[in-house]
Amino acid sequence: MIAIIDYGAGNLRSVVNAITRLGYQPIIGTSPADVLEARVVILPGVGAAASTMESLKKMGLVKPLRSYIAAGRPFFGVCLGLQVLFTSTEEGGGHQCLDVIPGRVKKLPSGQKVPHMGWNQVRQKLDHPVFSGIPDDSHFYFVHSYYVEPDDRALVAGETEYGLPLCSVIARDKLVATQFHPEKSGELGLRMYHNFLKLALE
Amino acid sequence: MLTKRIIPCLDVKDGRVVKGTSFINLRDAGDPVELASFYYREGADELVFLDITATPEGRDTMVDVVRRISEQVFMPLTVGGGLRTLDDMRRMLKAGADKVSVNTAAVLNPDLIRRGADKFGSQCIVVAIDAKRLAGEEGGWEVYISSGQKPIGIDAIKWARRAVELGAGELLLTSMDADGHRAGYDIELTRAISEAVNVPVIASGGAGSLKDLELALEAGRADAVLAASIFHYGSHSIRETKEYLAGRGIPVRL
Numbered sequence: 072m073i074a075i076i077d078y079g080a081g082n083l084r085s086v087v088n089a090i091t092r093l094g095y096q097p098i099i100g101t102s103p104a105d106v107l108e109a110r111v112v113i114l115p116g117v118g119a120a121a122s123t124m125e126s127l128k129k130m131g132l133v134k135p136l137r138s139y140i141a142a143g144r145p146f147f148g149v150c151l152g153l154q155v156l157f158t159s160t161e162e163g164g165g166h167q168c169l170d171v172i173p174g175r176v177k178k179l180p181s182g183q184k185v186p187h188m189g190w191n192q193v194r195q196k197l198d199h200p201v202f203s204g205i206p207d208d209s210h211f212y213f214v215h216s217y218y219v220e221p222d223d224r225a226l227v228a229g230e231t232e233y234g235l236p237l238c239s240v241i242a243r244d245k246l247v248a249t250q251f252h253p254e255k256s257g258e259l260g261l262r263m264y265h266n267f268l269k270l271a272l273e
Numbered sequence: 274m275l276t277k278r279i280i281p282c283l284d285v286k287d288g289r290v291v292k293g294t295s296f297i298n299l300r301d302a303g304d305p306v307e308l309a310s311f312y313y314r315e316g317a318d319e320l321v322f323l324d325i326t327a328t329p330e331g332r333d334t335m336v337d338v339v340r341r342i343s344e345q346v347f348m349p350l351t352v353g354g355g356l357r358t359l360d361d362m363r364r365m366l367k368a369g370a371d372k373v374s375v376n377t378a379a380v381l382n383p384d385l386i387r388r389g390a391d392k393f394g395s396q397c398i399v400v401a402i403d404a405k406r407l408a409g410e411e412g413g414w415e416v417y418i419s420s421g422q423k424p425i426g427i428d429a430i431k432w433a434r435r436a437v438e439l440g441a442g443e444l445l446l447t448s449m450d451a452d453g454h455r456a457g458y459d460i461e462l463t464r465a466i467s468e469a470v471n472v473p474v475i476a477s478g479g480a481g482s483l484k485d486l487e488l489a490l491e492a493g494r495a496d497a498v499l500a501a502s503i504f505h506y507g508s509h510s511i512r513e514t515k516e517y518l519a520g521r522g523i524p525v526r527l
Contacts, residue, residue: 210526
């Protein structure tokens with residue numbers, strides 16, 4: 072079972088459409104049981120980190136998500152679904168996040184337009200199966216105003232230049248998260264989900 | 274490197290694309306789903322749908338159109354035209370739109386921008402501005418509403434800044450002087466707005482040649498260009514457009 076978590080804010084329709092297009096039948100997950108019983112969890116996201124954390128708390132999903140990820144079970148985070156994995160974010164005056172990955176989420180530096188919106192390149196820093204069949208420096212669709220900075224740079228699987236080299240992909244075994252939106256990134260984005268699900272369900 | 278976006282725009286009325294297109298390989302060139310898929314395969318960076326339907330029934334049809342497009346097309350979709358309330362926005366976003374564009378309703382009720390951005394995030398809220406050059410020596414541009422029918426005495430640059438303060442994540446700027454003439458974007462206007470705000474600006478209105486797109490992106494400093502007829506009538510393919518721009522040193526996704 073592939074659970075796409077609905078916490079009321081993210082536009083999860085496109086993620087559902089992408090996963091469905093790949094031939095899977097995802098469910099919309101809203102409860103702790105949905106997380107704990109899932110074979111794969113996908114956490115989509117747009118909007119603000121503070122309200123996302125607020126919703127996850129209200130729905131009782133903070134602990135289940137933490138223990139799910141800690142157990143090394145397959146997880147894919149998209150955009151805010153990447154950011155909330157970190158210790159804390161500067162967004163909205165500062166908020167604690169899930170703290171699955173030590174590090175912080177920072178505001179993009181001034182000097183260029185914010186949000187970082189559009190197609191930008193991802194340089195592959197790690198050899199991970201999620202990149203299978205995806206050429207280095209391929210373009211993916213970004214839209215965000217904050218970026219993640221993991222304490223452990225060895226987690227950075229993909230990097231993207233926007234005023235600074237920012238971490239655009241995290242990958243460790245079956246934990247993958249992207250700052251861009253694979254579901255909005257054409258055939259290569261679908262390919263990335265395909266790669267992940269193949270790895271996750273093997 | 275962040276690339277400049279090339280965005281075809283489709284006008285939809287009662288679920289059908291108007292201002293027909295002349296692609297030979299489409300079964301039904303008036304079907305927005307088929308056209309969207311066509312542009313997706315062609316490598317467009319994003320699509321904008323302008324709903325010019327006037328009736329509630331037509332609006333329901335548009336929601337359904339967006340839903341069907343988002344099942345087949347994995348690229349960003351913006352929907353605008355006649356959205357007046359948070360509920361209107363929500364329906365489109367839930368159907369699969371990534372961004373909603375507001376124009377008249379935002380001018381009449383600027384709080385709609387703030388509430389939309391609070392609820393759905395700034396990245397979802399595009400404010401569309403229709404501007405017309407003022408006569409006289411002082412110059413400047415005035416904002417028009419109601420599909421460009423009504424001047425409202427507000428300076429376009431001031432309104433652009435205000436819209437961004439309220440939470441707009443992007444501006445879709447149309448020059449009413451240039452729109453429909455296929456003689457080039459209003460470069461001065463595009464540049465003035467793009468330099469006045471810190472969010473992406475999409476230039477619209479007036480594209481007649483590939484050189485026009487290049488000028489809007491370079492001299493006009495736009496982050497994206499929107500065009501209808503040069504793509505719809507097959508004068509230039511998306512691929513050809515991008516190759517042209519790349520040849521002139523403009524970063525595009527090929």
